[in-house]
Amino acid sequence: MSSEPEMPDDVADRIENVRVEDEMEQSYIDYAMSVIAGRALPDVRDGLKPVHRRILYAMHEAGISSGSGHRKSSSIVGETMGNFHPHGDSAIYDTLVRMAQDFSMRHPLVDGQGNFGSVDGDPAAAMRYTEARMAPIAEELLSDIEKDTVDFQANYDDRLQEPTVLPAAFPNLLVNGSSGIAVGMSTNVPPHNLGEIIDATIHLIEDPACTIPDLMEYVEGPDFPTGATIVGRNSIRKAYQTGRARLTVRADYHVEQTDSGSDRIILDELPYQQNKSKLVERIAEMANEGTLEGIRDLRDESDRDGIRVVVELKRGANTDVVENRLLESVLEQTFGVINLALVDGEPRVLSLKEMLEEYLEHRKEVVRRRSEYELAEAEEREHILKGRLLALDHIEEVVETIRNSEDRDAAKDALRETFEFTQMQAEHIVRMQLGSLTSLEAAEIEAEYEEVQATIERLETILANESELLGVIKEELREIRAEYADDRRTSIVEDMGEVTDEDLIPNEEVVVTLSEHDYIKRVPVETFSSQHRGGKGIIGADLKEGDRIATVFTAQTHDDLLCFTDQGQVYRLKVYQIPEMSRTARGTSAVNLLNLDDEEEINAVVATDDFEDGEYLTMATRDGYVKRTGVENFENILSTGIIAISLEDADELVDVEVTNGASDIVLGTETGMAIRFDETDVRSMGRNARGVRGIKLEEGDRVAGVSAIRETDDRNLLTVTRRGYGKRTPLSEYRPQSRNGKGLVDIKTAERNGRVAAIEAVEDSDHVIAMSEGGQLTRIPVAEISSVGRNTKGVHVMDIETGDRLAGISVFPEPEA
Template identity: 45%
Template sequence: MLTEEEKNAGLEGRIVPINIEEQMKSAYIDYSMSVIVSRALPDVRDGMKPVHRRILYDMSAELNLYSDKPTRKSARIVGDVLGKFHPHGDSSVYEAMVRMAQDWSLRYPLVDGQGNFGSMDGDSPAAMRYTEARMKKITDEVMADIDKETIDWTLNFDDTIPEPTVLPTKIPLLLVNGASGIAVGMATNMAPHNLGEVVDACCAYVENPEIECEELLKYVKGPDFPTGGIIYGYDGVREALLTGRGRVMMRARTEIEHTASGRECIVITEIPYMVNKAEMIKKIADMINEKKIEGISYINDESDRNGMRIIVILKQDARASVVLNTLFKNTPLQTSFAVNNIALVNGRPMMLNLRDLVRHFVEHRHDVIVRRTRFDLRKAEERLHIVLGLLIAQDNIDEIVRIIRSSQTPDAARQSMMERFDLSDLQAAAIIEMRLRALTGLERGKLEAERDELNRQIDYFRRVLESRDLQMQIIRDELLEVKEKYGDDRRTEIVYASEEFNPEDFYADDDMVITISHMGYIKRTPLAEYRTQNRGGVGAKGSATRDEDFIEHIYVATMHNTILFFTEKGRCYWLKVYDIPEGARSSKGRAIQNVIQIEPDDKVRAYLNVRRLDDADYVANNYIILCTKDGTIKKTRLEAYSRPRQNGVNAIVIREGDQLIEASLTSGKAEVMIAAREGKAIRFNESTVRPIGRVGAGVRGISLDEGDEVVGMICVEPASGQDVLVLSENGYGKRTDLSEYRVTNRGGKGVKTINVTEKTGKLISIQAVTDENDLMIINRSGLTIRTAVSQIRLAGRATQGVRIINLRDGDQIASVMAVPAADEVLPEAETGAEQASEPQTGTPDETPSGRE
């Protein structure tokens, strides 16, 4: 309501009260539509936003900067566009023109720039007063026939100059050059494609308008980026082409070379689209300095005018494939392009798939062809009308001259001729304007030839307008002509692989020693860090543990293995070896509760190396045999453990006072041996144990005397050639042929496997070994020794064996593991081991042949 003062001031009737909420809604919608239609989104027909369309139109029609004309200052072009068509900032026009000249931004640049137009390193172009530009030759095809009434026009911002609403392009620019823009409430991000492939798709649509989008994928393989590179994985490409939305994974093109010193180096020759090369190199260098990427010693940009070349020199022990995959994961060497095909269709934004884009372009070309033909037909008919009048004048030249000479004015002469020869006003005017040379016989012949040619053209144009098939044939022929002129080979290679990172790609499949301490600390260490010593050595320092802690388990696996951890409570957990924290041989490791979700009062007691949990045949035909301290065993198919769960699963029911001590992977035909602490062992065939599910307690494997307990179980496969190796807690051990242990029924007491005395101590370990194995032994004080199994002689089942490791007073063996033999044996002096003071047992022939 108006106040009395406002009414008295004469404002009544001039101020209209409105709802502020409704006004804000209306104003914002108007602004949104202006941004969407007039600024941010391209037109589906010519692939242009208004600024690009205005730049090209001004360069062609207003400034005549075609490809065969000299260049002009960019400032002149920008100023002309601003003054006539685009009343916005000069930087917006200049930046748009610059991008159309950059061959790393557009697959087919439309502007021919002279001077500094920026670089892939993100360098800014020179100021517009320093650079010059003109149209590229391909742009001539974009502007072709614009003067033949092929498109609609509108007035510019001040209603003084007409400007085109769309360009009559012969080239499907939206597909071949792509587009990107952020509007209000929507955005577009369209990938560039290869001109030849797009033309083939358009021709296929012309020949069969009912063609499915799926069939067009035979022609358009996928995006073709101006910077080349590799598209990694096809699923995203396919989704983008079929639906209009998808994520395309792009990778740099790399090669592995060697430096003069023999080091491996990664050479990068192409990078993903829209990646800033300088920033990419800086990011890699920063990650190297921050130790986030290991294995790289040096990176340098050696790019020049001949092409891109970025050198990444690796450290001596680094693997190029591992480093490269790490770079792909953590740097812009691999990045994604989120396709979002939104364009204006009849002024409305729409999501478009490949077929939609092709269809709208072909329909636009069809409209241009029809309108161009109508224009050409009209012009031909108008010219024929004039030529026929000139021929009439040729036939009656004497009378024409007389009429002209006898007339007082040109209008009178024209009127007289029109009445005398039944001519139109246009024909009479043309005759009056005719030069005297047209009276020659040669000129008459030209007029007759022109008449015949015009008749042929008119007949052709009429046939074109009457036949849609002929119109489509013209579209096809012109497209193929464009492909012939400007088509080129695909730059971006498509690799049909998974878009997802495979974590195994980042780790070489090296052998690792996995150690677990008594107090539950775990780590992995490269097996190469452990060197072989001669039998009887005291050993090298293996791990830094607290006084009351010691290494209890030592296992060997490769980086890509899946490890199944079995705890003494009968739970099973899954973990990839590369997920186990790495530590040096002397480091403590990490608490296992921080690696797998194990209960605080539980401990890992056994493990299994498994590679192929996803192989149905493999998991169905292999078994896991579990053994507990009181002699219970359980057999279950591996298939029951083929679906990892983060929180683990129950593997066996453990009775009170019992605990799981061992797990083995078998084929179903193995010989099972269970050894007890008092020196007895039982052997029976695995087939006597029926497989049951995970939920179950198992059956009796060995009967124990009171106070005795199981120390280990081995499963020996047929024809494996393995012997039985046993070791006592005071360092005595021996190898025995498996055949010395007779096969008995499951559940018996077994037979003597080592002569347990006060000197040897109780039995602590049983292992299945061959001459190809080394024995790794860790005692409670943390010392470790690695010795060749072949140095341990075969002995009878009931003997006490030979001394394997010398122990200090009060020390005992904590854990034993058979590992693959090392390639070399280092003298004890090189390992830092102390020389044993106690005389060696055994005979001279126990030293293996072929070892130094």
């Protein structure tokens, strides 16, 4: 029967009982810290992660400087991996590639030759095809590394020594930024302008008590290699004060006009780290899906000289709206600032001032150690030169002593005994050549001795006085600024809040026309100058054969409109959504804006901006019906429209007015009759109601329009006929009656002036737009239309050609001068 061997006492004493969860916790912490310190986070002093530092040091050791020839990237990767970075070659090469990309690094540290990727996300060529060497500015990170300026540590197999940090003659962490994901934390430091960062560092040296706002007088904000625009200074201020913030970065673009009259939007600069090809694909998808309207073509014309993405717009497309939609969807990105870096081996989120202070402490240590190293060298040289000068003063005795010695060692001993030379001086004198005994050589030695003494004095001053040491740092920073600084690429604008389409479109009076074939457009009212009554006007629309104008109205571009159709439906529409076109343009299909049914026409338009509590929409139909409905019933209108009134027996909705519950209503008919009654004679009804009779029509007569007036209204009622005649009559001549009466004669209609087309209550200062079905349009001051009694035929308002007739009118206040 076998038994387990007994464990020796010394082994048992070394066994320690540990809880599994405690061991897992400690092991995970150890792993996390190794990732944090050894892989993912940059050091605040030189702004580099270990892999970046090792690549640059490997190039330095291999002599691959900015002045040498390019070396195969595979050779550099192999040197780095074999000597310093025992990880996969792909990780090392990816880092080398990024350090060579001018769209990733504000100041690339590697000068690459070959395909090193693109802003389209294209990968670099294989490392066997590309070549690289250090960029000149990278040498500034390594300058004086051989002068004991930084600590070294053993490499992974104890064969070699590698630096724990580079001397870093400029604040690289802020200049080139850094990004990385560690265990439980990440860093994302944006790049900055070298000149601004150096200016801020010098200011901090001169005024250590300065505040972050003081430093922001020099550092405007991040400066991305791809340019673009940062929106909002508050987020920048927060990033510099707390080390964390979210910056909005916007693409730069401009608008050009093509020979055909349409616009094109040209993208010139993209947000940092945005993939250009994916951006173009996204714009194309949105255009195809219909979420981004108005785009005719999309091209990427970028080349080595820069970004140029062309977005061609359709004729009549609202450029401002397309711009805003692009900004909302693809042209703005968020850059999350996390100023996390290693400080004394521990991760810390740092403010702008803290980052500069940590860099300055590092640089002070570098300059101090360099000065100590140079001082030791200078003192050693001074000691040698002092011995040479003493030898020259006693040259004959020195030569005689050396000649009489048996060998070199004897000569050294004799020189030390006779002239009290040190061992180092004696060795140097024995090795002196006869040529150095000339008077010229003696003068050069004396000059060098004086120069070395001055160097020693300067270095001792630097080491003894911190202000002198800081002066050296400032001078070296200024030299780097003069050598490498360039202009800022990223602009900064104030954040104006959420930009809506309305913010980008001027609010102006426009004329909107809609044809029977559903072509719609808007034209600034200033396009049509005021004319005398009786003229033909000018072309207001170039219609297709068989088409004619159905509706004309005026509105403000910011107006939110309720569009009522002859079939009793109502739609909501923003005026600026209607394409702005030239005076003679045909327009665009209304199906792109409104879901109108076949044969459905807009007969009335009401601006919702004027609605107040207690107001009503009062509707009139061709057959004389009137209905009042509270405005609150029209707050939520579907894209497919909603029912505004129920119509029967082929009746049509003809006109709509806003009333306040205390108005009088005037209905005008096509044969020239008019009735005025109190709106309360019509009770308030729901949307689906038909309404009640407002006027009793003679056979063949139809309602032409409705107007709302007040009891003390001193305006006139403007009546215009199909043949272009019209008149103004004081409202006081229309006495109130009960609804459903026959009314009074408003205007005499006959073959000469035609049936009534529209009625409107007008001020003397108003202007009227009149448009014929054939597309002729005229703008007339209301004051030019005669004010006469009710029972008259009116005067010539617009000269209507034979076969044409007036489509409608729209009244608007006289524009301010």
